[in-house]
Every structure is written in structure tokens, then in C-alpha cells.
Amino acid sequence: MQGEIEDKCGIVGFHSQDESKDVASLVYYCLYALQHRGQESAGIATFNPQKGLNYYCGMGLITDVFKDYEINNLSGSMAIGHVRYSTTGQSKLENSQPFVTDFDDGFIAMAHNGDIVNSAELRNELKADGYEFMSDTDSEVICYMLKKEHYDNNKSILDSIESVSKKLVGSYSLVILVNGDLYAVRDPMGIKPLAIAERNDDFILASETVAFDAINAKYIRDIVPGEVVYFENNEIRSHMLDLSGNCKFSHCMFEYVYFARPDSTIDGINVYETRMNIGRQLHKLYQIDADVVIPVPDSSIPAAIGYSRASGIPYGEGLIKNRYVGRTFIMPTQEERELAVRLKLNPIKEAIKGKKIILIDDSIVRGTTSKQLLDLVKEAEPAEIHFLVGCPPVVAPCFYGVAMATKKELIAANYSVEEIQEQLDIDSLGYITLPALVEAIGMDERDLCLGCLNEEYPTEIPEGLEAETYYKP
Ligand code: AMP
Numbered sequence: 001m002q003g004e005i006e007d008k009c010g011i012v013g014f015h016s017q018d019e020s021k022d023v024a025s026l027v028y029y030c031l032y033a034l035q036h037r038g039q040e041s042a043g044i045a046t047f048n049p050q051k052g053l054n055y056y057c058g059m060g061l062i063t064d065v066f067k068d069y070e071i072n073n074l075s076g077s078m079a080i081g082h083v084r085y086s087t088t089g090q091s092k093l094e095n096s097q098p099f100v101t102d103f104d105d106g107f108i109a110m111a112h113n114g115d116i117v118n119s120a121e122l123r124n125e126l127k128a129d130g131y132e133f134m135s136d137t138d139s140e141v142i143c144y145m146l147k148k149e150h151y152d153n154n155k156s157i158l159d160s161i162e163s164v165s166k167k168l169v170g171s172y173s174l175v176i177l178v179n180g181d182l183y184a185v186r187d188p189m190g191i192k193p194l195a196i197a198e199r200n201d202d203f204i205l206a207s208e209t210v211a212f213d214a215i216n217a218k219y220i221r222d223i224v225p226g227e228v229v230y231f232e233n234n235e236i237r238s239h240m241l242d243l244s245g246n247c248k249f250s251h252c253m254f255e256y257v258y259f260a261r262p263d264s265t266i267d268g269i270n271v272y273e274t275r276m277n278i279g280r281q282l283h284k285l286y287q288i289d290a291d292v293v294i295p296v297p298d299s300s301i302p303a304a305i306g307y308s309r310a311s312g313i314p315y316g317e318g319l320i321k322n323r324y325v326g327r328t329f330i331m332p333t334q335e336e337r338e339l340a341v342r343l344k345l346n347p348i349k350e351a352i353k354g355k356k357i358i359l360i361d362d363s364i365v366r367g368t369t370s371k372q373l374l375d376l377v378k379e380a381e382p383a384e385i386h387f388l389v390g391c392p393p394v395v396a397p398c399f400y401g402v403a404m405a406t407k408k409e410l411i412a413a414n415y416s417v418e419e420i421q422e423q424l425d426i427d428s429l430g431y432i433t434l435p436a437l438v439e440a441i442g443m444d445e446r447d448l449c450l451g452c453l454n455e456e457y458p459t460e461i462p463e464g465l466e467a468e469t470y471y472k473p
Contacts, residue, residue: 010034013175013205024074038083041096045109046076082111099139114171190225250449277440279306294318363391367411397467
């Protein structure tokens with residue numbers, strides 16, 4: 001069974017009570033700061049009491065999609081925005097978000113970060129009720145579920161969200177614009193991040209705090225797992241979903257390991273600090289005699305600094321990343337894909353030649369990047385290569401929004417560490433252990449989702465549900 005399209009994305013919500021204000025450009029800047037969460041498509045929906053709902057979505061980076069003309073056409077003081085992540089399939093405009101559909105003589109717009117594991121079943125129920133689908137997104141499913149509760153059962157928006165939450169299995173951080181009203185929802189397990197900030201008299205919701213920094217907004221707090229936030233008289237109102245007390249927190253560890261920006265703080269834990277701790281933990285586990293500690297840029301830089309500080313071995317740049325190579329680069333042949341890695345990362349031969357190097361990367365997922373990367377590094381003729389990895393072996397897929405890969409593709413699901421080391425043909429390979437990672441994050445292990453590392457998923461997974469693979473050159 002093909003899973004519903006996953007939405008590992010960045011979301012933004014903006015609430016201003018000043019109806020004369022247009023907030024689309026501020027949402028644009030927030031999305032710009034969240035670009036690392038998705039490069040496939042971008043979209044913004046705004047509400048203006050005179051013009052109603054306006055929205056615009058397009059494929060590509062936020063700067064490709066929105067120019068002055070598009071932003072100027074999006075008038076209104078209430079808005080939501082979305083950047084979508086690229087996976088190997090289903091790359092089409094219909095799947096870009098926010099998803100918009102009619103609602104109560106107006107419109108509902110929704111942006112979603114996460115993945116609903118039972119969406120195929122929910123979609124079939126809605127189809128049986130006559131709903132016709134335009135996209136493959138979970139947002140469309142959730143919007144129609146809200147419509148159904150609201151129309152058929154005559155429920156308020158808040159009560160509809162409450163009822164829908166009881167049927168959704170999976171991860172969801174949502175921003176919803178129902179005509180002029182903004183709602184934000186974080187699933188009761190808190191798998192995906194969502195936080196709120198203020199700026200003058202306005203409120204902003206975003207996947208990561210870097211979005212607040214970009215527009216000089218002041219972080220207030222994270223949305224609590226199972227919380228619905230909305231606004232009345234320009235004040236934050238909070239409603240806890242019935243499920244909230246009954247679900248175990250399951251914050252995604254991969255946000256800290258790789259996905260989030262290091263300058264973000266998620267659920268009170270700074271990502272940069274965590275990655276430095278990962279480096280320190282790697283040093284506790286593997287005390288290697290080497291000349292230099294080299295990160296695979298950019299995500300592994302803090303871990304390499306952490307290892308260097310803990311060991312006293314100098315930190316050094318050994319690979320330079322071309323910052324202009326995007327992930328949406330499409331290369332049809334194997335040869336071109338290999339060239340793309342060379343284009344993206346280039347070793348500094350003088351920094352590597354003849355040295356015993358410790359190379360640190362954030363994670364190995366399918367193992368293809370590591371193989372190509374190490375081939376490049378070997379061309380620079382180091383004396384020894386010790387490869388350390390800041391994430392324990394990824395042995396199982398993620399069904400909650402990080403399109404890791406299918407089990408078949410996951411190298412650690414199919415080979416032992418010794419076998420992987422052999423395949424990579426290096427002097428040593430060391431993964432961080434699960435307890436060391438948990439210690440680096442500093443959260444109670446029971447509050448983390450570690451499903452891709454230990455196959456203990458926080459929800460049931462429908463039989464036959466297939467995982468998606470991310471797209472990357
Ligand atoms: P590979 O082992 O070839 O799948 O590539 C692993 C590298 O890709 C990691 O070091 C990360 O930098 C990056 N990465 C890991 N997981 C993801 C993901 N779900 N989406 C995008 N990039 C990822």
C-alpha cells in the first residue's frame with residue numbers, strides 16, 4: 001500500500017488584529033527562515049475581510065515562488081504559510097499547501113507538518129460520503145473531516161477539531177485559517193514542533209523559533225502536545241484536546257539530529273547545544289588518535305566542534321559545501337547524480353593529505369551519500385579515516401513525516417556496523433549509541449519518538465503502509 005503523501009514541512013501562522021495590515025511579506029520571511037524544512041513547494045494564504053481568502057502556491061524555493069507581485073496580491077492581516085519537503089514521488093503543484101476549500105460561505109485553508117498514518121482509511125470514508133479529492137495531501141483529508149463534523153454534526157470549529165483529533169492517527173502540527181479565524185493544533189504526542197511568538201500586538205506560530213528571529217518576534221512558548229491555540233480579543237486562548245492526557249509525548253529525535261536548524265530551540269532544548277553534546281558523547285564512546293576532526297557540512301559542524309573540544313584534537317574544515325546546490329536538483333542518470341555530490345561537496349586536499357582524520361556526519365540513512373563522500377575524501381589521500389555518526393543506526397522507516405527510506409533501502413537494516421565499515425572501506429566506523437543520543441538531547445527517553453532506531457512506534461502502523469524516501473542528489 002502506498003502511504004499518503006507525507007508532509008515533513010515548515011508551517012507558519014500569523015494573527016494581527018489590525019485589519020489594515022498586510023502580513024504576507026512577514027510570513028514570507030518566516031518561511032524563508034524555514035526553507036531547510038522543505039524546498040519542493042511554497043504557499044501562503046491570507047484573509048482580508050473585504051476580499052476574503054487569497055492564496056498562492058508554487059513549486060520550488062520560496063524565492064522562486066514569490067516575487068513582489070505575488071506578495072502584493074496577498075492582502076490581509078491573518079495568514080498561514082507552508083514550505084514542502086521533497087520526496088521521491090508525488091512532486092506536483094496540487095500537493096503544495098496551504099490546501100484551500102470552501103467553508104461556510106467562505107474558505108478554510110490549512111497547512112500541515114507531519115504524517116497521518118491512517119489517512120488512506122479516512123480518505124476512503126470521506127470518498128464514500130461523496131467527497132472528491134484534488135490532491136494526495138493529508139491536509140485535504142483533515143479539511144474535509146472538519147467540514148463533515150461542522151456541517152453534518154453542526155459542531156463549532158473547536159468541537160470539530162476535537163472530534164477529528166480522535167480519528168487521526170499520526171503526527172500533525174497544523175495551522176488553520178477559517179475565514180478570519182486562526183487556529184493552531186499540535187498532536188497529542190507532540191511529534192512535530194510548533195511554537196508561538198509575539199511581535200508588537202501580533203502573534204506568530206511557526207515550526208521553529210528561527211522563523212521568529214527572522215522577523216524579530218519574541219518567542220512566547222512551545223504549543224503543548226494536544227493543545228489547540230486560537231485567539232479572542234487579541235489574546236491567546238488554549239484548549240486541550242481530550243486525548244492530551246492519555247498520549248505519551250513522542251518528540252521526533254531527528255529534529256535535533258538533522259532536520260531543524262541549529263539556531264532553533266525546540267521544546268526548550270537548543271538544537272546547536274544538542275549537536276555539540278552529540279560530539280561530546282561520540283568522544284566518550286570513541287577516543288580516537290587523530291590529527292583533525294572534520295565535519296560533513298553543514299549539519300555536522302556542531303558535533304565536530306563538540307568532539308574537538310572534548311578531545312583536544314583540532315577542528316578543521318576539510319570539505320567545502322557549495323551553498324547554491326539545492327536539493328531539488330534533478331539528475332536523471334547515475335553519472336549525473338554522482339557528479340552532483342562532487343558539485344555539492346569538495347575536499348580541501350591540503351587539509352586532508354597525509355592526516356589521520358575523524359570525519360563526523362549527522363546520520364547514515366541509505367548509505368549512498370557516505371559512500372560517495374568517502375570516495376571523494378579518499379582522493380585527497382588521508383593517512384587514516386575514522387567515520388563517526390551522530391545518529392544511531394537507522395533500522396526502520398519513519399511513518400510520521402521524516403521520509404527516511406523503506407526498510408529495504410536502509411543500510412543499517414540490512415548490514416551490521418562491521419559490514420558497513422567494510423563497504424565504506426575505512427579505518428573505523430562508530431555510531432552514537434541510543435542511550436548516548438538520549439543523553440545528548442537531555443530529554444526523558446520516554447518522551448522521544450525513536451521508532452526509526454528501535455521500531456517502537458508511538459502509534460499502530462497499518463499493515464502494508466509503505467514508507468517514502470526523501471529526494472536528494
Ligand atoms: P543517505 O545515507 O545517502 O540516505 O544520506 C544521509 C544524509 O542525508 C544524512 O547525513 C543527512 O545529511 C541527510 N538526510 C538524512 N535523512 C534525511 C531526510 N529524511 N531528508 C533529507 N535529508 C536527509
